[in-house]
Amino acid sequence: MKQYTVLLSALILLIATGCATTKDVAYLQYAEKQMKTEARTLQEATIKPKDILTVNIQASKPELVASFNGIYWTPQQQYSSMQSGMRTFLVDNSGEVDLPVLGLTKLGGLSLREAEEVVKKALTAYLNEVPSVNVQIQNYRYSVLGEVHKPGAFVSANGKVTLFEALANAGDLTIYGIRDRVKILRENSDGSTTIATINLTDPEIINSPYYYLQQGDVLYVMPNNAIASSSNISSGTTVWISISSIALTVANLLITILRR
Incomplete structure (x- = not known):
């Protein structure tokens, strides 16, 4: 008995x-002791519709670029803040931004460095000098859902985040998460959505175009059979x-x- x-x-x-083994939960599994990826262009954020930008301009005549930086220029030539923090600009569905002096300016589809060059070139004639321009995306947001310890939406401060950084921010996968069938939902520039399946156990993932997340990406970790069955x-x-x-x-x- x-x-x-x-x-x-x-x-x-x-x-x-459930029956989980090391092979089921380990990342980047391979036989070699060392692996090196091929050289490639470093990831750089691309401006998309609905992005919120800050455009900081510095010039020898600060009163001419004060409106860019979210400040009033007083007759006494002193700065006073228009609002807390820097002024922000929304990218519309056509990829255009309504900038002071310049008006509607096409920045969608450009990298941050390319956008800076566009603004710099357009302002040079107005200022009679080459200004210093810094463009940043303020809402570089991505989401992690499913079998992770801390699901939610996250914001990248530098516009660059890898799959494993995103999972680390979400507290890593639970023991019930499927490592070899993680889904990424990515909205394309034409409004369509691509759903890709990635394998976290495959070391070749670091060469994948989905290794670096883009703003708006949704990372979904599917549950394994044990947790799915228990829900029934x-x-x-x-x-x-x-x-x-x-x-x-x-x-x-x-x-x-x-x-x-």
Whole structure:
């Protein structure tokens, strides 16, 4: 009877926890001791519709660029803030930004450095000098959902985040997350959405175009069969399992007492 009790208890525990091995949960699995990727262009953020930008301009005549930087220029030639923080500009659906002096300026599809050159060139004639321009994306946001410890939306301060950095910010995958079928949802410039499947156990993932996330990406970690099956267990089934476990424990106790 004890053997049946132990076997049944082990079976219940096995069903509850699933059968996970190191091969199921380890990242970047490969035989070689060292691996090096091929040289490629470093990731740089690209401006997209609905991005929120800051455009900071510095010139020898600061009163001429004050409106860019979110400040009023007083007659006493002193700065006073228009609002807390820097002034921001929204990229519309056509990729254009309504900038002071310049008006609607096409920045969508450009990298930050390319956008800086466009603004710099347009302002040079107005200022009679080459200004210093700095363009930044303020809402470089991505989301991590599913079997992670801290799902949610996150913002990258420098416009560059890898898959593993995103997972680290979300507290890493739980033991129930499927490592070799992680989904990435990415909105394209034409409004369509691409859904890609990536394998975190494959070291070649670092060469994937999805290794670096883009603003608006959604990373979804699917649950494994053990956790998915457990979600279908009704409360009544759970009660019956508990009653069966108690009954087996009582029966085992009675047998032990009667044998004395």
